Every structure is written in structure tokens, then in C-alpha cells.
Amino acid sequence: MNNTFAPRAKPFPTPTRHQVARLLGLTALTALTLMLMACATRIPPPTQEVALSRAAVETAARAGAAELAPAELSIARQKQVMADTAMSQEQYDRALLLAREVQVDARLAEAKARSNRAGLAATELREDGRVLRQEINRSAQ
Template sequence: MDQQHPMTRMLGSLTTAAALAGALVLAGCASPQKAPATADVAVSRNAVENAVSAGAAELAPAEITVAREKMLRANQALAARDYKLARELAIQAQADAKLAQSKANSAKATAASNALNEDLRVLREEVERANSQPAPTTTPQ
């Protein structure tokens, strides 16, 4: 008389599947083979693309250049089947790309803050100027 709710059975199956997938991922990462290195290179490529999309080429050129160089070297190591080096360079490229993206985002936020502060300054001047003028007088008719 084991009548579990269908959602409970489905959650149990999903939990088992997730545990199995996690074990497979851990097993794959345990040895520096082609698949983990290839995945790391792909992740670093994506991180560089994200940083460029965030404006890193203009706002953090040194950092994105370093990330691109490491990604290129990681691809070369992957082609040479030096999977350990490929993985290390890919991880470094990803970190450099994230730094470039963070710097780009920070520069954009600073520029937006500066623009807002300038708008506030102009508004304050207008309010002060309006408050310092005498009130218009009305004459009764």
C-alpha cells in the first residue's frame, strides 16, 4: 500500500538523477582529461565574450587583452593535448575576463553616478535661483 503522491515520486527521481549527475561531474573532474579542459576553455571563451559585451574592450582594455591572450594560449594547449595547461590557462582567462567585466561595469556605474550628480547640481542651482527671486505681486482688479 505504498501510495506516494506523484510529485513526491518525481522529486525522488529528480534527486537521484541529480546525485548521479553530480557524481559523474566529480568523476570527470578528478582526472585532467580532455573533456574538463575543453569545457573550461569553452567557459573562458564565454566569459571573454561577456566581458567584451559589457564594454571591457573600451573600459578595461588591459584586463581583456590579458584574458584574450590566456584564452588563446589555452586553445593552443588544448590543440597540443596538454590538457592540464589548457585547463589552468582557461581558468586564469576566465578570472581575468570577470575582472575586466567588473571594471567595465564599475566604470559605467561611476559615469552614471557622475551624470546624476551633475543633474542634481544643476537642479539645486535652479531651485536656489527660483527661491532668491522676489515673488510676483498680483494687483487686485
């Protein structure tokens, strides 16, 4: 039985010196291109975000967060120091992330301070209303 259609295994041809050099050249060119792309995609310094985070911390402090939400304000200030350190070490991606976290934490501290202040004012108003009702009842007797 003669099988004329059976594929024959052919050995891989040995690459020539020129083909090997070309392959090494293309590999080197690809590596160089990837390195240049990595350098080109580096993010710029997030100076505006860091400045906004500092302003958010100051706004929270002016809103009374140091007294009414000290834990939240302290966290925001610690992260601000970390963001400043990251900026000085040119770790811009980390600095950007921390600056955004500082803004969120500072806004939380500010909101909590305003909420606590509103709660204290509401308690004071209820107490004033209670005292006023007592005065009205006393004068009516």
C-alpha cells in the same frame, strides 16, 4: 679471555643466477607499472573549461570591457589564445590552468567595466543634482 658471544662478520652470499634474473624481472615489472600509471593519470581534454572561458570573455566584452577595462580584457584574450594553443598541442593540464585564469581575468574585466560604468553614472547624477539645485536657487530669487 674467550668471548663466545661476539658476532662474527659473515660475507654476503653471492646471488645466484636465478636470484639476479628474478630481481631484474621485478625491476622491469615495476618500471612498466609506473609507466602505465603515468599514462592512466593523464587528464582528459578540458573542453568544457575552455568553452566557459570563451563565454566569459564574450560576456566581459558585451559588458563594455573593451572600452572601460581594455587592459584586463586584453590579458584575458591573450590567455585564451594560449589555452587554445595548448589544447591543440594536447597539453591539457596547461590548457585547464589557462582556461581557469581566463575566466578569472574576464570576470575582473567585466567587474571593472561595470564599476567604471556605475562611477560614470554616479558622476552624471551628481552633476544633474548640482544643476537642479542651481535652477531651484535661481527660481527662488
